[in-house]
Amino acid sequence: MLPPLFNPEYVLALTDVTKLSVKNFDRLLTPDEVTYIYRQCGAFWEYDGNPDTPHVESLSGLHLDWFVNSHYVLSHTNLCQLFAQQAIRAMRQYDGSIAWALGSSTAASDFSKDVANALEARHDVFGVGADNAQIWKGPLIGRHEVICQFEELMTRATATNAVRAGLRAAHPYELTFAPFVFTIIHRSEIEEIEGSKVLSLVHYPSRCWKPEDCPPCKQGSKAILAKGANWQRLKKGYIGEPCKECGQFTVVRCGAAVKCLSCGATSGCS
Ligand SMILES: [Zn+2]
Ligand SMILES: [Zn+2]
Incomplete structure (x- = not known):
């Protein structure tokens, strides 16, 4: 005990x-x-304020941070x-x-x-x-x-x-x-x-917001359902664009550049 x-x-x-x-x-x-x-357990996600990363749209259609x-x-x-x-x-x-x-x-x-x-x-x-x-x-x-x-x-x-x-x-x-x-x-x-x-x-x-009142949306962050592969994207800060080298949606921002966590390719200034 x-x-x-x-x-x-x-x-x-x-x-x-x-x-x-x-x-x-x-x-x-x-x-x-x-x-x-x-x-x-990796079950908790919080919006980090970076508009390159997504935030959550709930089943009820409200947006969450x-x-x-x-x-x-x-x-x-x-x-x-x-x-x-x-x-x-x-x-x-x-x-x-x-x-x-x-x-x-x-x-x-x-x-x-x-x-x-x-x-x-x-x-x-x-x-x-x-x-x-x-x-x-x-x-x-x-x-x-x-x-x-x-x-x-x-x-x-x-x-x-x-x-x-x-x-x-x-x-x-x-x-x-x-x-x-x-x-x-x-x-x-x-x-x-x-x-x-x-x-x-x-x-x-x-806090939860209607889409039209949502501060992360106003910053340019994309709202996604917290399901399946989207959860990985939320947790890892994937920016939601495919890698130019390997095509995987595993690209994260890395300073002023972006980096693919699958193949390691970087682009932008480095
Ligand atoms: Zn939103
Ligand atoms: Zn890649």
Whole structure:
């Protein structure tokens, strides 16, 4: 058992955070610790103010100057289980039963599965339709079976609401939702969704902009979705132009010149 951690910069740094598991913590992680784990896993990105580098467009269409990609944390199955256990700690005041633990596809699918395992609740996954619609293909959920949602990130509650819409589209009667929803990282000022209180481990209400009001856009930075190869581009500062030598989109600014991280070619003054 690790001792209580008061300063993650010094204490968590002594261990490989990707090896942490449920047995290391018998308490809630602090927001600093959660943030530290995300950073160490390469899941945290911040805009550095350089307009040659891109910034993030969220699923809701708003532009952001920081973002987390939970896949880089939750793909470590031990960390996924750790955060599932943390979710259960965070909801401890709630003493009702939960029949279903569900999360949006795909980022929260495995996370909510781990919560379901720990709660001995039922679980199934959503398909993803046009405009990121969440499509329920699981069995019919009883009218009085309590459904609780477990997400990894909430920006505008787009995914959380899409899950509810998907469930409703698949059921001819009203469904019962728990009095809370959980998200590991909560970056909006939304306090509740249809009467369900938002619980989180980290709550940083933070800036997001409509495209027309976005300062990074005004500086000339390009907005991109934080998905797939785009995440590498965000993390490494790729400028989004192909290398003139090898054609890879792995060109970074390097002083007054640009350099390709794939083949090493440089251009501009050097
Ligand atoms: Zn923007
Ligand atoms: Zn190259």
